[in-house]
Amino acid sequence: MERRLFGTSGIRGEVDKLLMPELITKVTLAYATLLDNCGLILVGSDERLPSRSIRHAVISGLLASGMDVLDLGMVPTPALLHVLKTLKADGAVMITGSHTPPNITGVLFFINDTGELPPELEVVIEDMILKGKFKRVPWNAIGSLEEFDNAIEVYINNTLQYFNVNLSGEKIAIDCCNGPQSYVLPILVELIGGVSIPINDDIDPYHRQRDPYPRPDNLYALSATVRRESALFGMAVDGDGDRAIFCDENGNVLWGDVIGTLFAEAELEEKGYGAIVCPINTSRTIHYVKERFNCEIIYTKVGPPSIIDAIRRRRHEVVFAFEETGKYIWPTNILYGDPAYALLRMIDLVKRKGTLSALISRYPKYHLIKIAKPIKWETKNALVDRIRRIVERKFKDVRIITIDGVKVVFDDGSWILFRPSGTEPVFRIYVEGTNKERAKGLIDIANRIFEEAYHAIGRDWFSAF
Numbered sequence: 250m251e252r253r254l255f256g257t258s259g260i261r262g263e264v265d266k267l268l269m270p271e272l273i274t275k276v277t278l279a280y281a282t283l284l285d286n287c288g289l290i291l292v293g294s295d296e297r298l299p300s301r302s303i304r305h306a307v308i309s310g311l312l313a314s315g316m317d318v319l320d321l322g323m324v325p326t327p328a329l330l331h332v333l334k335t336l337k338a339d340g341a342v343m344i345t346g347s348h349t350p351p352n353i354t355g356v357l358f359f360i361n362d363t364g365e366l367p368p369e370l371e372v373v374i375e376d377m378i379l380k381g382k383f384k385r386v387p388w389n390a391i392g393s394l395e396e397f398d399n400a401i402e403v404y405i406n407n408t409l410q411y412f413n414v415n416l417s418g419e420k421i422a423i424d425c426c427n428g429p430q431s432y433v434l435p436i437l438v439e440l441i442g443g444v445s446i447p448i449n450d451d452i453d454p455y456h457r458q459r460d461p462y463p464r465p466d467n468l469y470a471l472s473a474t475v476r477r478e479s480a481l482f483g484m485a486v487d488g489d490g491d492r493a494i495f496c497d498e499n500g501n502v503l504w505g506d507v508i509g510t511l512f513a514e515a516e517l518e519e520k521g522y523g524a525i526v527c528p529i530n531t532s533r534t535i536h537y538v539k540e541r542f543n544c545e546i547i548y549t550k551v552g553p554p555s556i557i558d559a560i561r562r563r564r565h566e567v568v569f570a571f572e573e574t575g576k577y578i579w580p581t582n583i584l585y586g587d588p589a590y591a592l593l594r595m596i597d598l599v600k601r602k603g604t605l606s607a608l609i610s611r612y613p614k615y616h617l618i619k620i621a622k623p624i625k626w627e628t629k630n631a632l633v634d635r636i637r638r639i640v641e642r643k644f645k646d647v648r649i650i651t652i653d654g655v656k657v658v659f660d661d662g663s664w665i666l667f668r669p670s671g672t673e674p675v676f677r678i679y680v681e682g683t684n685k686e687r688a689k690g691l692i693d694i695a696n697r698i699f700e701e702a703y704h705a706i707g708r709d710w711f712s713a714f
Contacts, residue, residue: 254378255371257552257671261346261355264299270306272378273356277310277342279377280358282384283370286315288339293321293329293400295345295489296428298454299354303344307356311342312394315386319397323452325429325490327587328404330363334583335403337361345489348462348574349673351455364557364584371554401432404589408437411582412593414600416443421596422474422483422496426461427453430490433589441596446478448485461488463575465502472500482595482605486588492575493588495595497605504617506532507609509571512591515598516568516579517542523568526559528552529652530666530679531573537612550653552671557584616688621675622699628706629669632676635702636667643698663687665695 254260254267260276262268281290290311294300311318319338321329326343333341341359349355358366358374366374377383421438425431427449435445448470449458460467463485475483475496483496496502510532513525517538524545527535531548539546547563549555553576560567560580570578576586579594599605624632637655640647650656654668666679678695682688 254375255368258347258365258554259355259357261349261353261673263352264302264354268299268303268354268356270302273303273306274310274313275378275383276356276374277307278314278383278385279374280340280342280366281311281314281316282377282382283374284316284339286384286386289317289319289336291319291321291329291333291336291338291341291397293324293326293341293343295326295343295347295354296323296452296454297346297351297354297488299352300344300346303354303356307342307344308394312392313385314383314392315390316392318392318394320394321397321400323429324400325404325433325588326357327491327583327585327589328400328429328433330359330583330585331404331407332397332400333359333361334363335407343489346461347489348487348492351461353673362561362584364561365554367558367561368554404433405437405440408587408589408593409440411590412597414441414593414596416441416481416596416600418442418444420444420446420478420480421592422446422448422471422478422480423450423592424448424459424463424468424471424483424485425450426463426486426488426490427451427456427458428461428486428488428490430486430588433490434484434486434592437589437592441593443596446474446480448474456488463487463492463494465494465504468494468496468502471496472502476500481599484588484592484595487575490588491586493577493586493591494575495605497609499606501606503609504532504573505571505575505577506534506573506617507612508575508595509573509577510534510538510612511598511608512571512577512594513538513569514541515594517544520568524563524566526556526563526567526570526578528556528572529650529654529656530668531571532615532617532681533662533664534612534615548652551668553585555653560584615681615683616685617679617681618688618692620678620692621670621673622678622703624669624674624676624703626674629676631706632702633667633669635705636698639698639701661687663691665691667695667699
């Protein structure tokens with residue numbers, strides 16, 4: 250299925266280019282047509298400036314299609330989904346740029362199980378738009394519009410019901426990324442008897458204090474705060490609050506692969522069975538869990554739609570899913586990343602089992618490097634094909650996986666993954682080595698392969714005109 254508008258997660262772009270309000274109104278009309286133009290849809294948005302105009306375009310399309318709308322205003326994405334679950338609404342739309350630069354926004358479409366639209370339905374929507382086959386209703390069938398002001402309360406209460414934990418005055422440092430989780434995570438810590446040390450907890454649509462993408466190289470303030478305050482641990486989220494990156498009590502910022510492995514291990518220990526879902530760019534750290542519990546690891550394409558699709562197909566077997574970017578999904582909670590749930594789950598584990606650094610000390614150590622190369626968006630498929638051919642020519646004794654992009658797995662378990670981003674005009678390259686030197690050697694190899702493919706595509710592109 251070749252998707253033209255939808256990327257790794259929803260539709261993303263700039264409001265004066267791809268994500269124009271007039272296009273989004275059509276997309277929303279098609280989404281409503283998919284739902285038979287009947288029912289209740291929730292709408293939420295993040296803190297970004299572009300989200301303001303897109304939010305009105307979304308609501309306009311929904312009303313024109315006959316859907317009733319509850320406008321939740323500015324909320325974290327998981328808060329929208331908790332309200333969807335609580336009210337048993339028919340779907341939800343979130344306007345958010347998530348982790349991308351502040352000039353980008355996006356639109357995510359959810360169905361009533363709290364997961365994003367399956368990939369095959371995204372294609373149906375795109376076909377509706379291409380052919381103009383979406384439905385509008387007459388003037389006297391326009392949907393109703395109401396505001397809903399209790400989303401944060403619903404989110405907090407829903408999360409607290411799963412846990413019985415008490416911090417007894419201990420400190421947690423939280424980087425709220427100047428987004429709507431500022432209204433949730435510090436309050437959660439206080440409600441369970443802890444002391445919240447908030448960072449970047451004022452709303453800033455420009456994200457001047459920190460890049461919205463939480464990762465080890467931009468969470469130095471979180472790391473320093475944890476050490477200075479002797480906090481139990483730290484946690485940072487992205488702009489719309491669906492990703493969570495943790496920092497141990499020593500200030501070490503940890504990729505989502507490690508924390509995902511910890512959460513997966515905890516679920517398998519407690520349930521005694523289950524499968525784990527994760528994307529193809531996940532670290533081999535997860536194999537620790539596979540070997541310990543003899544469980545199945547289900548690999549998918551990168552992005553929530555593919556992960557959720559795998560959960561839906563194996564709903565009675567999957568106990569946990571995650572992405573290395575910090576999205577942790579418990580199917581019994583909601584079918585999306587939920588930092589509030591992850592925060593209380595981490596507190597529960599640390600209080601019962603020991604420090605975060607001690608909990609992860611048993612895992613094998615690998616070295617991961619991630620880089621992004623700017624590309625012309627229209628060349629991405631040609632680049633993937635060219636890279637695959639170069640890899641097949643250069644390496645004879647490797648395993649090549651093409652679930653998403655091109656992944657090259659070497660005999661020692663080290664690997665390289667080449668894949669175009671689904672949200673930005675960049676080509677992502679991941680390498681994981683058994684040690685730092687191996688990883689550095691692999692990134693040099695990966696760079697050479699990419700440059701060879703890029704220049705070959707450039708020549709082909711030029712000769713086509």
